[in-house]
Amino acid sequence: MTLGASELIVNPDGSIYHLNLFPEDIADTIITVGDPDRVAEVSSFFDTVEVKKSKREFYTHTGTLKGKRLTVISTGIGTDNIDIVLNELDALVNIDFESRMVHEAKKSLDIIRIGTTGAIQSDIPIDTFLMSEYAIGFDGLLHFYDSSSIQEPRMAQAFAVQCGWPEQRAAPYAVKYDITLAKKFLSNRIRLGVTVTCMGFYGPQGRSLRLNADSNSFIEKLASFHYEGRVITNLEMETSGIYGLSKLLGHRAVSMNCILANRATGEFSKNPKQATQDLIGYCLGIICG
Template identity: 65%
Template sequence: MQLGPSELILNADGSIYHLNLLPQDIANTIITVGDPDRVSDVSKHFDSIEFKKGKREFLTHTGMLNGKRISVISTGIGTDNIDIVFNELDALVNIDFENRIVKSDKIQLDIVRIGTSGAIQSDVAVDSFLLSEFAMGFDGLLHTYQSDTIQHKEISKAFVQQTNWSSNKSVPYVVKCDESLAQQLLSNRIRFGTTATNIGFYGPQGRKLRLTLADESLNNKITSFEHDSIKITNLEMETSGIYGLSKLLGHRAVSMNCILANRVTGEFSKNPQKAVDDLIQYTLEKLTNT
């Protein structure tokens, strides 16, 4: 079936609409970061950079490191942006733009998020590295797609029951990382965790400035949740969308979190830039030397 102009939207030069990229512009191994300024923090470690392009908050660098071609792309903040980036990345490798049809032979991308996060368990140390084994999404994105087969509904059901989750909010969904890609990134520096993906930074993460929260005990409920030894370890704003869309589209994805804050102890990293750069270098080494 041919995809219409309002479904597969291309720019005048044939590039995909938001990312402004052509199929040859990206590698099969992709690092995503939220902040466009962090793209160069990653690509500065490449042996060479062959391509740079940006549009809106979406900045892409593609280059070589240790003989491996890698792209790094900024997504901006939130799963709404993840919906754009991951659908368009998949389109770049799995849709024939000229004929506007889905290709019969699919390409699988390896996608690693390198991001910052706040811990909500006292034993998750500031400046540590945490790999999201599971992601719990409070954002509702995955419910817009047929996704029952990839969700771990026993976990989300237990969470709803234990926290007395409001029916006014989207039902949380849970997705697991790609285990084979996770194994490639493991070492004794990495802790597994369950990451909650929030729809905002302030109220949705229990922060209070001038507005009154609908549930003052939200973070305590999230922190105290436990099901089959699974506890929520940290909060951020993209991982559930990354895991959900990657699994639905047939790609491998892992989220690597640099813990900059601990909401329980009140600590914040004394040198956040160094901590994030350490995670960048660690991840690049694991992706290119194994």
């Protein structure tokens, strides 16, 4: 099937619409970060940088470290941006832009999110490195795709029942990390967790400034959830979308989180920049080791 011009949107120079990239601009190993400024922080570890491109909040650097080609790209915040980035990265490796047809042989990317997050369990120390074993999405993104085959419906249902999830909100969904890729990053430095992906930073994460959240016990309800010996450990804004779309598209993904805040204890990292740099260094050491 040939993809129409309104479906596969290509810029006049032949690059993909939002990311402004050509297929040759990206490596098979992709590091995603939310903050555009963090792209340069990651690529500063590289031995060489061959590509530097940007459009809107999407900044991309591609280079090599210890002989391995890597791409780091900023997604911006939220699963709405993840929908753009994951679909366009996949298009770059699995669609022929000239014929506008999907390749018969599909390529799989390794996608590693390096991000910051807030813990909701009091026993998780600040600056901990946490890998999301599962992500529970509150954003509804996967409900727009034929995605039942890659979801974890029993976990999502257990969450909705235990936490009394309101019907007017999008139904929560749950997705697991890629086990094969995750094994590479496991060590005694890494804590496994269940990550909640929220569609906002304030009300959707139970914060109140001048607007009241609809529940005064939101964090407490999340913290009390339990499923097969697991509890919700942290909140952020991208992981469920990355896991869900990666599985649907045939890519491998893990989300690596640095705990900068603890909502249960009220603590915040004394040196968040250094903590994040340490996580970047850890991940690059695994990827290129």
